[in-house]
Amino acid sequence: MTELTLPLRGLLARPLRTLLTVLGIALAVAGFVALTGLTAGVQHSFASGIDENGADLVVSQRAAFNLVSSTVPKALGSGLSAVPNVEAVSGVLLNITTADDNANIVMAGWPSDSFLWKDMHLVAGRIPAPGDQWPVILGESIATALDKRVGDTVELQFQPYQIVGIASFSSVLNQNSAIVPLEGLQQLLSREDVFTLYEVRLKRPLEKNDIAVARTRLIAAAPGFAVGDTEQFANSIRIFDLLKAIAQTISLVVMAMASVAVANTLLMAVNERTFEIGVLAALGWSPRRILRLILIEGVIMSAAGGVIGIVLGVLTMQMAAKTNFAAGLIVPYLSGWSIAQALIFVFIAGPLGALYPAWRATRLLPADALRRI
Amino acid sequence: MSLLVELSNVGRDFDGGRIVAVDGVSLAIEDDETVAIVGRSGSGKSTILNLVCGLDRPTRGEVRFEGRAVNGRAAWAAVRASRIGIVFQNFFLLQSLSARENIEVALLGNLGGARQRRVRALELLAHFGLAERATLLPAELSGGERQRLAIARALANRPKLLVADEPTGSLDVQTSQSVMGIIGNAHREFGTAVIVVTHDEDVAALCGRRVEISDGRIRSDSRTAAMPKPSANP
Numbered sequence: 001m002t003e004l005t006l007p008l009r010g011l012l013a014r015p016l017r018t019l020l021t022v023l024g025i026a027l028a029v030a031g032f033v034a035l036t037g038l039t040a041g042v043q044h045s046f047a048s049g050i051d052e053n054g055a056d057l058v059v060s061q062r063a064a065f066n067l068v069s070s071t072v073p074k075a076l077g078s079g080l081s082a083v084p085n086v087e088a089v090s091g092v093l094l095n096i097t098t099a100d101d102n103a104n105i106v107m108a109g110w111p112s113d114s115f116l117w118k119d120m121h122l123v124a125g126r127i128p129a130p131g132d133q134w135p136v137i138l139g140e141s142i143a144t145a146l147d148k149r150v151g152d153t154v155e156l157q158f159q160p161y162q163i164v165g166i167a168s169f170s171s172v173l174n175q176n177s178a179i180v181p182l183e184g185l186q187q188l189l190s191r192e193d194v195f196t197l198y199e200v201r202l203k204r205p206l207e208k209n210d211i212a213v214a215r216t217r218l219i220a221a222a223p224g225f226a227v228g229d230t231e232q233f234a235n236s237i238r239i240f241d242l243l244k245a246i247a248q249t250i251s252l253v254v255m256a257m258a259s260v261a262v263a264n265t266l267l268m269a270v271n272e273r274t275f276e277i278g279v280l281a282a283l284g285w286s287p288r289r290i291l292r293l294i295l296i297e298g299v300i301m302s303a304a305g306g307v308i309g310i311v312l313g314v315l316t317m318q319m320a321a322k323t324n325f326a327a328g329l330i331v332p333y334l335s336g337w338s339i340a341q342a343l344i345f346v347f348i349a350g351p352l353g354a355l356y357p358a359w360r361a362t363r364l365l366p367a368d369a370l371r372r373i
Numbered sequence: 374m375s376l377l378v379e380l381s382n383v384g385r386d387f388d389g390g391r392i393v394a395v396d397g398v399s400l401a402i403e404d405d406e407t408v409a410i411v412g413r414s415g416s417g418k419s420t421i422l423n424l425v426c427g428l429d430r431p432t433r434g435e436v437r438f439e440g441r442a443v444n445g446r447a448a449w450a451a452v453r454a455s456r457i458g459i460v461f462q463n464f465f466l467l468q469s470l471s472a473r474e475n476i477e478v479a480l481l482g483n484l485g486g487a488r489q490r491r492v493r494a495l496e497l498l499a500h501f502g503l504a505e506r507a508t509l510l511p512a513e514l515s516g517g518e519r520q521r522l523a524i525a526r527a528l529a530n531r532p533k534l535l536v537a538d539e540p541t542g543s544l545d546v547q548t549s550q551s552v553m554g555i556i557g558n559a560h561r562e563f564g565t566a567v568i569v570v571t572h573d574e575d576v577a578a579l580c581g582r583r584v585e586i587s588d589g590r591i592r593s594d595s596r597t598a599a600m601p602k603p604s605a606n607p
């Protein structure tokens with residue numbers, strides 16, 4: 001037998017309670033993992049969605065609250081185009097709405113002369129032509145989800161659009177997007193003369209610091225606006241910070257609850273096993289060793305809860321991302337760091353909960369402990 | 374021969390002084406003695422025994438072990454781990470552990486490796502005729518086997534002092550005699566000093582010294598030569 005034998009037997013002697021505590025910890029960890037994974041996922045999917053269109057840099061409003069609330073005046077365009085090494089710029093107007101009152105969809109309004117149309121990979125139909133009445137290109141996923149084909153109609157922002165093409169993208173966000181001519185969308189949103197952002201494409205081939213140099217020049221051409229790559233743009237959006245703050249707060253509360261669950265379970269275990277602890281003390285176990293015994297039980301439960309929680313969290317996250325509400329907007333994104341955070345949390349919360357019961361166990365006078373049979 | 378335990382003017386109150394379980398007890402026990410503590414129920418025998426082992430804390434007075442005053446839980450735990458073996462009335466075996474593990478648990482504080490502990494535990498089990506029972510749980514052992522296991526566990530760390538509270542209390546005459554035989558053997562073979570609490574005069578008669586307690590005080594303290602002294606070469 002080793003020092004682990006007794007804690008393990010202790011936990012197995014109360015299987016149901018141990019299981020419930022482990023489950024409590026697992027749910028807390030799952031909550032944390034799912035929340036952080038989903039929040040990071042929103043941000044990540046926006047970044048990769050914009051990235052895919054072939055833009056190297058994005059000019060947007062500083063610290064915009066959310067993706068669609070950024071406002072950049074149309075007048076900025078000529079100044080940006082004049083920056084050396086810039087191949088093309090394109091204003092983009094973004095809007096999040098529902099398609100046929102059913103699925104979430106990102107609408108992107110592109111000017112008819114935008115460079116963005118060129119890189120599009122059509123799987124059916126064509127790009128809008130002059131003279132089309134309310135034409136739209138749907139991403140492949142949303143088209144499949146809504147069971148739409150070229151020639152069908154889809155209602156976007158309360159306006160029936162004619163589907164002229166279906167395009168395939170690599171990012172989930174774009175796969176679930178609708179691309180429409182800029183003018184119509186501006187009219188629907190009453191946002192004439194402004195864009196959500198400018199996408200900037202630099203001349204090829206790109207040298208190592210071309211992007212940095214171009215960025216400095218673009219900042220000079222658009223004073224007061226944010227210029228960055230797509231990842232930086234996604235990071236600058238305020239609502240993501242808000243989402244993260246909410247996720248972190250909830251996670252913290254949930255973790256505290258897990259800690260209390262561990263404390264409660266072990267406190268009951270200590271009370272129940274007062275006698276056993278008395279026997280160990282009578283056999284010459286030092287208070288330190290008895291403390292360690294209870295702490296180890298806490299750590300074992302936490303470790304088990306942590307591992308189960310991460311698996312559960314990943315599953316929850318995947319399921320949540322598939323709900324109607326989130327589909328197309330959120331691609332779960334779990335970094336190694338947030339898994340590490342969850343584990344660090346667990347290895348603090350569990351032992352912390354075990355500390356008080358363990359301390360209580362060492363305060364018992366052996367004679368008193370042995371009287372309670 | 375040297376002084377093993379020494380109680381000087383020891384008292385123990387309960388309930389904030391309303392119960393005086395032990396009062397003004399001075400008792401010195403040599404390292405080769407066998408002592409029976411006798412007295413009526415509630416006279417304070419168990420309380421004295423608990424004080425001797427540091428399981429309880431005296432309200433007054435001082436307990437010295439091998440000439441040193443022992444204070445605090447950790448210090449007493451260390452003394453018990455290496456110097457004192459305790460046999461309780463109900464054996465107090467750990468129910469979730471096998472016979473072998475019950476002995477190993479007592480060795481955990483003292484003996485380094487898991488392998489060493491296992492070897493020593495099996496050695497003790499064999500010595501007490503429990504070799505075949507090593508993997509059984511206490512609940513699967515007979516009453517007599519449980520007793521031997523409890524004694525084996527108490528002797529695991531080769532203690533200087535073996536303490537037993539009513540080791541024969543719940544037993545029939547024959548089994549209780551065999552328990553006393555084992556304890557007597559431990560005394561002879563390992564040179565262990567023995568303190569037995571009992572209200573059985575036959576058991577008391579087997580000891581070299583008889584201390585009678587009533588109302589928490591020593592009434593009489595007499596030496597006989599009933600139990601043979603340990604031999605020079607066990």
Ligand SMILES: Nc1ncnc2c1ncn2[C@@H]1O[C@H](COP(=O)(O)OP(=O)(O)OP(=O)(O)O)[C@@H](O)[C@H]1O
Pocket residue numbers: 371387388392393394412413414415416417418419420421572
């Ligand atoms: N923890 C305690 N709290 C209150 N009273 C106690 C406590 N321990 C012992 N006593 C009281 O102290 C007195 C002596 O008790 P003790 O257990 O030492 O007697 P004993 O001689 O061992 O009796 P028995 O032969 O029945 O075991 C009793 O009156 C008992 O009720």
Ligand SMILES: [Mg+2]
Pocket residue numbers: 418419420538
């Ligand atoms: Mg008693």
